[in-house]
Amino acid sequence: MVFAYHNVGCRCLAVLLARGIEVRLVVTHRDAPGENIWFDSVAALAAEHGLPVMAPESPADPALLAGVRDAAPDLLFSLYYRHMLGEALLGVPRLGAFNMHGSLLPHYRGRVPVNWAVIRGERETGASLHHMVARPDAGDLVDQQAVPILPDDTARQVFDKVTVAAEMVLDRQADALAAGTAPRRPLDLTSGSYFGGRKPEDGRIHWTRPAREVHDLVRGVAPPYPGAFTTLEGRPARVLRTLHRSLPTTEPPGTVYRDGDRLLAACGDGRALPVLHLEIAGQRVMPTDLPGGRLRAAA
16 A cells, blocks of 8 residues: 655556556545645546545544555555654554655655755755654665756756656565565664754845855755745845856845846855846846846845
């Protein structure tokens, strides 16, 4: 049986079906009101294949546990399902429970691992399939696949790569999983890292930081995520795309100014980032909108 959501959930469910693995039950989430639903629907994919679907508010729902026990699965998968699964659920499948995580474990355990990897300037990340235990992202590793993070990749672009990596890992291990012979390699959690979730307000730009850190924040929360934000001349603004090739500047941090046919934003290390997409009060600002002028933000 499969607990799944988001694009990773869809693509990995598709792998199981393509490999002829019988899926007896799919558990997913109802889309949250107000959330930007830019990703594919696990419920829709399951419906296309005539699979039974449940969407309980909590995986601790007694009806869900009863449904899982009735399904009597050999294998249980958590594929970008958003809730932790309790020990009662994990103990049901005969051949074990497995989670697909969007990082190279043991690094970036926890929430939104792709966004954190981009924000922290990593050069690679990936997808890891591991045995599930009660502690999050801590069970023995089955397999993982690395993908590169290019200097101007947004979190969405990296997430698309991680989705393919997850598909590759699950396809590679499908036969071993079905046979109950999936590899086990203990994770050294002392050499890894754990990160919590992020809120929209965590996208505030601190202009006194070096240009590279500002750039990594901008691309790590770029749409379809909420975007990096600031205040320019007292008006709310979002910086949605920048380039990593910064230039020297004498402007004070937090100054957005025109340089020929481009916009630049001064940061705390004496470098300025090229700004490809700036919005002020919801309206896009082009270089020609600042003829010789400057906009200043609080550092």
